[in-house]
Amino acid sequence: MAQQEQWKSKIGFVLAAAGSAIGLGAIWKFPYVAGTGGGGAFLLLFLVFTLVLGMPLLLGEFMIGRMGQSNPVQTYGKLALNPKWNFIGKLGVFTSFLLLSFYSVVGGWIILYIVKLLSGGLAGLTQDQYGELFGDIISNPYPTIAAQLVFMLVTILVVAQGIQKGIELASKVMMPALLLLFLILVIRSLSLDGAMEGVKFLLVPDFSKLTSESILFALGQAFFTLSLGVSVMLTYASYLPKTQNLPQSAISIIILNIVIALLAGLAIFPGVFSFGMEPNAGPVLIFSVLPAVFAHMPFGMLFFLAFLLLFLFAAFTSAFSMIEIIVSAVTKNDASKRKKSTWIIGMLIFIVGVPSCLSYGVLADVHLFNKTIFDLMDYTVSNILMPLGALLIAIFVSRKIPREDLFAELKQGSNVRYTFFSICYFLLKYIVPIAIIVVFLDAAGLSDWIIALFK
Numbered sequence: 001m002a003q004q005e006q007w008k009s010k011i012g013f014v015l016a017a018a019g020s021a022i023g024l025g026a027i028w029k030f031p032y033v034a035g036t037g038g039g040g041a042f043l044l045l046f047l048v049f050t051l052v053l054g055m056p057l058l059l060g061e062f063m064i065g066r067m068g069q070s071n072p073v074q075t076y077g078k079l080a081l082n083p084k085w086n087f088i089g090k091l092g093v094f095t096s097f098l099l100l101s102f103y104s105v106v107g108g109w110i111i112l113y114i115v116k117l118l119s120g121g122l123a124g125l126t127q128d129q130y131g132e133l134f135g136d137i138i139s140n141p142y143p144t145i146a147a148q149l150v151f152m153l154v155t156i157l158v159v160a161q162g163i164q165k166g167i168e169l170a171s172k173v174m175m176p177a178l179l180l181l182f183l184i185l186v187i188r189s190l191s192l193d194g195a196m197e198g199v200k201f202l203l204v205p206d207f208s209k210l211t212s213e214s215i216l217f218a219l220g221q222a223f224f225t226l227s228l229g230v231s232v233m234l235t236y237a238s239y240l241p242k243t244q245n246l247p248q249s250a251i252s253i254i255i256l257n258i259v260i261a262l263l264a265g266l267a268i269f270p271g272v273f274s275f276g277m278e279p280n281a282g283p284v285l286i287f288s289v290l291p292a293v294f295a296h297m298p299f300g301m302l303f304f305l306a307f308l309l310l311f312l313f314a315a316f317t318s319a320f321s322m323i324e325i326i327v328s329a330v331t332k333n334d335a336s337k338r339k340k341s342t343w344i345i346g347m348l349i350f351i352v353g354v355p356s357c358l359s360y361g362v363l364a365d366v367h368l369f370n371k372t373i374f375d376l377m378d379y380t381v382s383n384i385l386m387p388l389g390a391l392l393i394a395i396f397v398s399r400k401i402p403r404e405d406l407f408a409e410l411k412q413g414s415n416v417r418y419t420f421f422s423i424c425y426f427l428l429k430y431i432v433p434i435a436i437i438v439v440f441l442d443a444a445g446l447s448d449w450i451i452a453l454f455k
């Protein structure tokens with residue numbers, strides 16, 4: 001087999017994995033699903049799911065990724081000594097393909113916003129006008145498709161270069177910049193009139209607002225933001241030397257991810273309440289609130305431009321990881337095939353994404369299962385395929401790999417305590433699968449039926 005690529009530095013891996021995690025999920029999606037799902041109660045659930053289910057899963061993917069030193073598909077068969085287990089990797093590759101097809105649509109929206117801002121079209125509008133502008137921008141077929149294409153082309157160009165030159169270098173500079181800008185933004189938002197209402201909405205849980213569906217969304221969101229269940233983290237860990245401290249890397253990524261989601265919430269909800277908007281406005285939320293927040297500060301548009309660029313960058317580093325695993329699966333780590341495969345895969349993803357792109361415009365009336373094409377794609381990936389992948393990975397790691405092998409792997413490069421390992425192992429073996437199954441059944445409305453059966 002071809003020589004496995006390797007990360008250049010320890011921090012490079014953490015930044016790249018954090019780059020995969022932090023993206024549209026924490027910045028764009030988290031505020032709006034939290035807004036729709038009940039604010040504080042949703043946040044709390046999201047945190048619990050992240051720590052109790054996300055953390056062991058992330059470690060699980062890291063352990064078997066580095067252990068297998070292979071691609072996302074063959075790692076499973078190689079470790080289980082039976083190729084039939086490769087289906088978990090194949091499912092991940094398929095999920096990643098669908099995911100990038102609509103993720104790139106939102107990436108395109110950010111590009112269009114940047115173009116709009118540079119042409120002076122964003123300054124000095126009223127709150128309502130920002131909302132309308134977003135609607136106009138995303139419903140226009142040609143520019144949105146063109147922007148989605150640009151997003152895919154950049155992704156292809158970077159990933160075709162190979163992981164080291166592309167992903168690692170880019171992540172090193174941009175992640176710290178993103179954090180800094182978010183901090184400025186939050187300070188600004190908190191100083192708006194009525195900001196505290198927004199802070200309360202985000203931080204004070206009101207459990208009466210939770211529904212089975214919002215619990216499923218919180219679960220999906222926890223996996224989505226950590227890029228779990230797709231074998232992305234497994235693939236990134238396969239490029240690691242044995243000296244990397246896996247628990248420390250996982251914890252840093254989780255903390256960074258939570259911090260960014262919290263900052264995004266704190267940047268947005270004060271604005272929502274201060275401007276008298278609805279927190280459950282949906283995907284438009286960040287695009288209509290933030291320009292208004294920025295518009296009222298000195299050099300606002302300059303800051304907004306910086307924000308959009310970093311936001312776009314965060315989306316790119318996630319997109320790189322999605323296409324990377326498909327490329328890695330297809331080329332089986334043969335570097336000579338990388339360029340061509342990346343181009344073919346990237347273009348296919350673009351084509352599959354076009355209907356999602358149009359579903360905010362000319363295809364807006366096309367509904368399947370009561371959802372637009374875009375929403376259906378997102379729902380299928382985030383709330384069905386990713387939790388399903390996570391379930392399979394949890395079962396695979398905890399039941400197919402001997403416990404002592406896992407601990408031995410985790411210990412390399414770290415002096416992790418056995419207790420910590422045991423807790424994660426227990427969570428992975430029992431709690432993660434049970435939680436995912438229960439949330440699935442509950443959201444499918446089956447729980448009442450099952451309870452009735454046992455009465």
Ligand code: PFF
Pocket residue numbers: 020021022023024025026096099224225226227228230232318319321322
């Ligand atoms: N974690 C990314 C985000 O929050 O935007 C999305 C993502 C990337 C999900 C890669 C899954 C994945 F494999």
